[in-house]
Amino acid sequence: MGDYDSMIPELKGEENLIAAAKHIVKALGSNKNLTVDARKILAELGTQLSTMTAVNETKDDGTSEIEDLLHSVEEKIMRWEEDQSKIWDSGQEEASEYLIAAGEAQKLTERLESLCLNKDDDEYVLLQRAHNILQKAMERLEEEFRHMLVENRQPFEPEHVSFRSNEEDVVDEVSIISFGDESVEDSLQRDRDSVSRASEEYIIDLIQPDLIPDLRCIKNLMFNSNYDQECYQAYTSVRRDALDECLSILEMEKLSIEDVLKMEWGSLNSKIKRWVRTMKIFVRVYLASEKWLSDQIFGELGPVNLVCFVEASKASMFQLLNFAEAMSIGPHQPEKLSRILDMYEVFADLLPDIDTLYSDEAGSSVRKECHEVLRRLGESVRATILEFKKAIASNASANPFAGGGIHPLTRYVMNYIKILTDYSETLNLLLKDHDEEYPSLLSPDMSPTAEEESKSGSSLRRISPMSSHLLSIASILESSLDEKSKLYKDPSLQHFFLMNNVYYMAQKVKGSELRDIFGDEWIRKHNWKFQQHAMNYERASWSSILSLLKDERFQNPGSNSISKTLLKERIRSFYLAFEEIYKAQTAWLIPDLQLREDLRISTSLKVIQAYRTFVGRFGNHVSDKHIKYSADDLESYLLDLFEGSPKSLQNSHRR
Template structure:
């Protein structure tokens, strides 16, 4: 049966069917997105030869009519949308697909008619030119549709796992030092998945548009629209993170309070952009353009390099600026976030054409480390060279002491980063002014511990020099006692500082300020207590001479106490416990001696000769070290 049917079909008709099938096969092959340019040219040549076959010439007119009819329908679809000026992407995926099918039909018509040698048929030539014009209109429209989709359907958000904990540390201003603001960023590395930067339902539409435009030799126009829109979106993300695009000159001209805020914004932008947005951007490029070979990675580079260079540009300005000590914490934040994200950066820019960005970020990390070391050195030199021409009048805690302790306490939050940066940094641990006194501590092992103890040795040497400016020997001891006690309290009150300095350091410093307290008592009250000595008095004897001497001693002692009172009520001991301890020590050493003296001479000194009782003086010692000079009230009115 099959043989009879086959025999009924003329051989020429069979050949015609085979040629038509071959024609459709070649057209289908040209639709492949992975087809190279050489392969397309070969297929076009085969189509031309196929249509030149004598058997198909008689069908050319019929074929042309069919093609022109399809072309007219597709042209109407395209021009109707052009006349409406509405955006196709807003009409739903079905309308988008209808429009793209019309564009594909136009392109097919051009390819087919172009292979039929239109030189013999004027009408056919005009039809091809008309189809070319319609295709150009469609390509321009699709380019606008790409911009519309990327503009209207973009998504912007900050992942919750990239939140920040902000702290503000105010360091007391000390002569050449300024206040410090700091933001500490969560240090543990957190992996964040890429997210859709375009609404998911529009991604298939973009892919379809890309396929049509690339197959129509308008891939460059698609990339131009896609890259331009995504680059602008990335700049908007940076602006939303308050990352301004400033020139190096503008950054160098910023005042510190403004610059510190910009550093904070840079840290946040660096963490979110390199850890989330660029990853998502690369994912979007791959979703849309991966089937077109290396174009996806080239598009990602064009989209991201401007923002990456903006981040690098800011960093370059920072490392070019002066090494002011208060900048150190901002720089350490920058170092932390960059070191944390360097793996992301290496992955994002792994292609050879992106290598310059990888190299720039690695070089920048090294530059930040160098800047941090130079800035810390500037801080140390500032502590050492902080000289005073005027004495610190009341013996309280010097601003330099509070500044240095707060500075080191803040540094402890960056222990890991500091130890990495200063791992190979040598410390001159023996501070010359203290080395001569044999006051050098055992060298610790951690870079932060070494540098912190070294700084405090420098600070203590500086404080001793400042104490020399004080005229009263007793006030020198009060000044040193206050500042050393402040250092100890800071260390004891902070776990990070206590871990840095250790209990042995605390014990040694407590011994130092206790020794200063003892020296203060000796310097203040030795002369007054000498007055009460009984070298010229024999127990049991009560003569006119001894009574006179006893009364004179009592009066002289009270005068000496008054002088101390007027002066030392104006001195300051900020620590309440230390102030109370010294008041008690004064009472035990001085008032007890005065009470014993009065008891021994109770028959020699009448009440009218006793200006202050021991209880009076004990009460008066409570006024010492309050920071406000006082005058003693009249004795009689005091006893009423």
């Protein structure tokens, strides 16, 4: 075959190699000694070489066209590399031209990649050049995309968003933790926003609406150019910062669990109320609007859209969840219960919205954490109720409560359980199947009357889980009050104290939603209880003094004459005892005006009637100077009792 070497011209490059191969095929084909099969093979090889020549000629023309287009695109792209201003700030025409140029760079890159080039091809150099131009264009578009999202954000003004709310009446609230025998603190202010059950969402424009089409165009071009990660990261970082700013506007600080646990109750109470309000606005307004914005820009991309929303918002959501989790951890102080219930209710109300916003796998971590935090808040509610009962039972006092009035513990507990009726639906849900310690049937002292039995056909009526716990709390309170009453040395003051407190409990139940929970039978029983204590007070206070005025013969021994000495001593003893009672019981207090008036009247009827009878029968046996007070004087003095302001009659003169 060495003779064929002279037939191959000195050619270079791909075209020369093809020409040389064709020359060899032609020379071999003229050899008459070749077999038929060999000739067939050489014929096919010649056809393929001719095709390669035609393709190469076509490629030469295409390369020239691509190079010209690439040069034009490069000029347009690089012109903006030297300009520090923003393309979209220069007008829609400039922006459209840049988008077209970037789109052409992407198409030229794809066209060159389809040629399956080798590194030694001239076209490969063009491909590298196209990649560089496309990269420049994508970097610039990412910068423009980010700039447009940042600079065209709409201001968010939460005060313009209104939710249905209802200001509750202010009630007394005293911290059990601060109870002391000398405590005179009566109340703290409480204002609870009722949790809105509204399901409506408030969609607002988070950026200028007329920029959405441009943002969508940039997104499409970047995704088509395999710069989807850059686009996605630019969007999520900007929107993540926007959501952080939203929480800042709503005054939600970034607090660790340790920060929350160390916080004083006054400050924490304020932050809980702010959290409740923020959650409603953040989920129903801001997150709903954020999801809508993401849908507008990335909607047709399916799962990518949800990933963008989740990645942009989950940090802010976890910040809010972190606060709720800290509250659920404890300590389970009683004053926190209504606030934790507020958190639970608003969270439970928003959970369907959250599940919808964070649907599919992308949002599963947020969904799961929300459900877990809600569960922990529910556990915290149950634990706090049990701690509340323990706090009441263990609220021991070293000294009796001054004046025998309504103990701060009584005020606190009764107002506390009244507040809990606002959460009846939630408490019944949370306490259901969790009250093994307290059965869901009425306790023996709550058995219905015979009339109720005949109507119901049952000796016991079922009550709700919440009712069972509230009745239990009231019972624990009564036991605590009984123990506190024993601190008084004076039996009359023991009954006076219990009369005041049981009356307060009965009136609190009678005049509120607690009536439906405790029932009329409970009210009747406690009305009877406080009346018994009132009777026992009168008996202990006045029986001995009234015995001095009994209708007896003050006779001298051995005669039927009246002993004026004995009579004077009896009158003097009565006055001394009355003055002693007056001095003591003017310092005692009955806060309820009606109860105070009723007890004064009842006492006056007994004392004044006995005194009038005594003076009328025996007054003419002693001189006027021994009758220190008239019946009217005593009646007037009795009106000074139970005011909580000690007075003395020891040195006073007859009026």
